[in-house]
Amino acid sequence: MTQPAHTGYSPTLWERLASAPHPSESFQSSFWHATAPAGPETTRLEGEVRTALAVVGGGYLGFSTALHLAEAGHEVTLLEADEPGFGASGRNTGFAVPNLLTGLDPRDVKAQFGEEKGTLLCRTLGEGGELVFELIRRHEIDCQARQNGWIQPIHTPKKAAWLDDRIEQWKALGRPVQRLSRDEAVYEIGSDQYHGAFLDPTGGHLNPLGYARGLAHAAIRHGAQVFSDSRAKRLERVGDVWRIETDHGVLIADRVLLTTNSTGGGLAPAAEGTQFPITLFQVATEPLDPELRKSVLPNDRCSADTRKDLIAFRWTWDNRLVTGGLLANPLGSTERGRTHHIGRLQALLPQLPPLRVAYAWQGRLAAARDYMPRLMELGPNAWSAIACNGRGMAMTTALGRQFALWLTGGSNEGLPVPLSKPDPVLLPGLASLAFSLWLPLNRWKDAQDLKG
Numbered sequence: 001m002t003q004p005a006h007t008g009y010s011p012t013l014w015e016r017l018a019s020a021p022h023p024s025e026s027f028q029s030s031f032w033h034a035t036a037p038a039g040p041e042t043t044r045l046e047g048e049v050r051t052a053l054a055v056v057g058g059g060y061l062g063f064s065t066a067l068h069l070a071e072a073g074h075e076v077t078l079l080e081a082d083e084p085g086f087g088a089s090g091r092n093t094g095f096a097v098p099n100l101l102t103g104l105d106p107r108d109v110k111a112q113f114g115e116e117k118g119t120l121l122c123r124t125l126g127e128g129g130e131l132v133f134e135l136i137r138r139h140e141i142d143c144q145a146r147q148n149g150w151i152q153p154i155h156t157p158k159k160a161a162w163l164d165d166r167i168e169q170w171k172a173l174g175r176p177v178q179r180l181s182r183d184e185a186v187y188e189i190g191s192d193q194y195h196g197a198f199l200d201p202t203g204g205h206l207n208p209l210g211y212a213r214g215l216a217h218a219a220i221r222h223g224a225q226v227f228s229d230s231r232a233k234r235l236e237r238v239g240d241v242w243r244i245e246t247d248h249g250v251l252i253a254d255r256v257l258l259t260t261n262s263t264g265g266g267l268a269p270a271a272e273g274t275q276f277p278i279t280l281f282q283v284a285t286e287p288l289d290p291e292l293r294k295s296v297l298p299n300d301r302c303s304a305d306t307r308k309d310l311i312a313f314r315w316t317w318d319n320r321l322v323t324g325g326l327l328a329n330p331l332g333s334t335e336r337g338r339t340h341h342i343g344r345l346q347a348l349l350p351q352l353p354p355l356r357v358a359y360a361w362q363g364r365l366a367a368a369r370d371y372m373p374r375l376m377e378l379g380p381n382a383w384s385a386i387a388c389n390g391r392g393m394a395m396t397t398a399l400g401r402q403f404a405l406w407l408t409g410g411s412n413e414g415l416p417v418p419l420s421k422p423d424p425v426l427l428p429g430l431a432s433l434a435f436s437l438w439l440p441l442n443r444w445k446d447a448q449d450l451k452g
Contacts, residue, residue, distance in 0.1 A: 030091055030361035031284035031322065032209035037142045039084045039213040040220050044229040045249035051077035051225065053407060054244060054253035056232045056267070058082075059089035060393055061385060062259035063215035064400025065407070067135075070222035074408055077251060078224060079244065081231035085212030087263050088392060091363030093282060093312055093322055094208040095302045097150050098129035098200055098394045099170075101371050102306050106169045112372065117418060119173070121373075124402060124416040126175045128394025129202040131401065136206070139221075141214025143207040144317045150203025151303045153185045153194035156449045159306055163196055176201060189303050190296035191348045205302040205314045208393065227251075232260075232267050237379055255407060258384040259396075261366045271376050271384035273424025275366035278390075281337030282324035284359040288352075290319050295351055307449075308442035311344055320358065321345065337362060365390055369425060373399060375415065376422045384422070 027033060053069060055062045058080030069076040080086070100109070110118030133147040154163050167179045178199040180188060185197035220226055227246075234245040235256065244251040258264065264272040297303060297315055304312035313323040323341045338360045346352055368374060371389045378384055385403065388396060399416065406415050
């Protein structure tokens with residue numbers, strides 16, 4: 001599929017300092033772009049189109065919502081600024097993680113949202129991995145999917161009690177999670193630096209762009225109308241409907257759900273201001289000797305550890321390792337993104353030969369202050385959802401199904417997240433700079449964890 005001629009993108013100060021490539025260039029340089037099946041043939045919105053339900057944003061959340069709406073027989077139209085999966089959904093490491101970030105457990109969710117709503121959210125997220133792979137099977141999505149489990153190893157024995165407690169909390173919700181001993185964790189991952197692990201066998205990994213494009217194909221087959229190269233530039237209430245303007249057309253909708261996450265471009269500033277945009281760097285190595293798979297992730301699971309600056313990695317179908325993460329200093333980050341995370345992986349897994357990078361790319365996720373998903377009211381029958389926080393695939397797929405049910409007449413009590421008003425952070429324009437301070441502090445904390 002050719003790239004649209006117009007993206008409407010304006011780089012942030014942070015990206016200009018980093019000498020970051022244009023998003024189209026980074027997207028096209030990824031391993032996922034090189035190997036994913038083609039996306040659906042779509043056109044841009046031109047003229048005026050009327051719809052009952054409008055979804056703005058063509059990532060996992062947008063297409064999961066649109067697919068479940070269309071499957072149920074409802075009229076839905078999705079607008080995507082570029083092409084399906086162009087944003088974070090097509091650029092991440094490809095982990096399907098049915099869980100929350102380290103430090104957030106069912107107890108924390110219940111404390112924030114209440115026992116009933118917190119339990120519902122945790123159950124929804126816990127079932128996210130199963131839903132991802134069920135959709136892949138049912139819609140025959142070609143994305144090199146492997147449902148072999150997700151591992152979260154602890155990087156210090158000091159976290160053993162925390163690990164035991166986390167396992168028990170998720171087991172109490174009926175989840176089939178397992179506690180791996182130190183020896184089991186060392187075998188499963190291939191590094192003697194770990195001291196036990198959390199294993200959820202319902203998680204796994206896949207080609208994230210292939211999955212996003214597969215959801216788009218499925219949504220269209222079931223009747224959803226999808227327009228690409230159609231950035232929503234203005235959203236306004238006119239009478240009892242919503243008017244969404246693009247460069248070449250207008251979409252009139254009874255109800256609107258924004259799923260743009262960190263790429264709204266000022267469409268709903270207050271909602272967008274609730275997030276911290278975070279740039280992640282990803283690399284894929286050249287193909288390695290298949291014999292290495294006997295000692296590195298021998299059961300083809302994906303691993304992301306408990307460091308605050310975590311180490312995450314996985315195999316691809318053709319024997320490459322994919323890894324990545326954050327960088328603190330933006331200066332020269334494009335080149336350092338090719339070497340820094342490979343160096344960490346070599347130190348973790350000394351049995352690896354010198355690794356050479358074949359693909360390097362970057363993308364942007366968004367995190368809320370509390371790392372919790374949100375559903376925010378923008379006005380009558382219009383909402384903005386943010387749900388990623390670095391664990392987007394399983395979470396957004398599951399929430400999309402729930403949002404589709406709610407948008408077609410479900411009660412608020414059935415929502416796994418409470419409805420709220422946008423609560424932007426102080427000085428949202430500087431939010432992208434926050435992680436230049438956050439990351440060095442957390443690397444220092446990681447170093448302290450390993451002492452004694």
